[in-house]
Amino acid sequence: MNIGVVIAAAGQGKRMGGPVKKQFIELAGKPVLLHTLDLFVGLEYVKEIVVVTAEEDVERTRKLLAAYPQALVIPGGAERQDSVYLGITALSSSDYVMIHDGARPFLSCSTLEKLVDAVRVKRAAILAVPVKDTIKRTDETGVVMDTPPRKSLWAVQTPQAFALSDILAAHEQARKDGFLGTDDASLVERIGQAVHVVEGEYTNIKLTTPEDIVFGEAILKWRREREQ
Numbered sequence: 174m175n176i177g178v179v180i181a182a183a184g185q186g187k188r189m190g191g192p193v194k195k196q197f198i199e200l201a202g203k204p205v206l207l208h209t210l211d212l213f214v215g216l217e218y219v220k221e222i223v224v225v226t227a228e229e230d231v232e233r234t235r236k237l238l239a240a241y242p243q244a245l246v247i248p249g250g251a252e253r254q255d256s257v258y259l260g261i262t263a264l265s266s267s268d269y270v271m272i273h274d275g276a277r278p279f280l281s282c283s284t285l286e287k288l289v290d291a292v293r294v295k296r297a298a299i300l301a302v303p304v305k306d307t308i309k310r311t312d313e314t315g316v317v318m319d320t321p322p323r324k325s326l327w328a329v330q331t332p333q334a335f336a337l338s339d340i341l342a343a344h345e346q347a348r349k350d351g352f353l354g355t356d357d358a359s360l361v362e363r364i365g366q367a368v369h370v371v372e373g374e375y376t377n378i379k380l381t382t383p384e385d386i387v388f389g390e391a392i393l394k395w396r397r398e399r400e401q
């Protein structure tokens with residue numbers, strides 16, 4: 174089984190703000206993007222890794238990843254979905270693909286293995302955690318319309334893993350229809366394929382807003398303490 178990895182790291186990090194894009198911020202002395210890449214490097218079934226970065230960051234990323242000859246760095250697109258599409262079309266020898274956010278560096282090996290086991294059997298599998306808060310839907314004036322039952326609600330994470338031919342077909346269809354989703358699984362769902370949820374971890378956060386850096390440092394500290 175050959176699983177390619179596409180790391181989407183071409184965002185601008187507008188919600189994070191600050192002078193350094195979040196994928197290049199250092200946590201425990203190492204850029205976030207390297208923490209993320211290290212999750213996949215050395216896995217025997219991962220034969221190719223495509224790192225998608227903003228056009229203006231391609232050269233610096235190639236330099237940063239000089240010690241990772243298996244990682245191909247390519248320029249991304251305007252939206253995450255465009256960057257992922259460019260990433261999956263750059264894969265050359267994979268049957269499956271795991272698509273992961275460059276800004277999601279805290280995944281554990283055991284959760285990654287659960288996802289890989291699932292995609293081998295189910296063709297489309299994503300990580301998600303049960304929602305802890307009560308969720309409300311509101312109208313455009315902010316008035317509550319309804320309260321969806323929480324037991325059917327999941328907060329979706331990455332990696333999301335697919336048979337490569339399926340996710341390529343789903344992206345092609347979305348492009349044809351002008352559909353823009355907030356994750357890759359939604360493109361697969363809309364072409365009628367079942368997507369299976371594998372329980373993820375609450376610590377597999379995406380660095381999105383400034384307080385996430387504090388949470389991220391706490392996650393790393395907590396892990397270090399548990400290992401001692």
Ligand SMILES: Nc1ccn([C@@H]2O[C@H](COP(=O)(O)OP(=O)(O)OP(=O)(O)O)[C@@H](O)[C@H]2O)c(=O)n1
Nearest residue numbers: 181182183184185186187188251252253275276
């Ligand atoms: N055109 C884009 C936009 C986003 N991403 C990547 O998709 C992941 C999840 O996106 P998000 O958290 O929204 O990152 P940004 O787009 O950088 O953040 P923001 O929306 O705050 O600008 C990130 O690793 C980001 O680099 C990407 O590859 N290409």
Ligand SMILES: C[C@](O)(CO)[C@H](O)COP(=O)(O)O
Nearest residue numbers: 253274329330331355356379
């Ligand atoms: C793909 C994703 O990380 C799943 O939670 C998320 O949907 C990305 O969303 P964003 O709008 O790029 O933050």
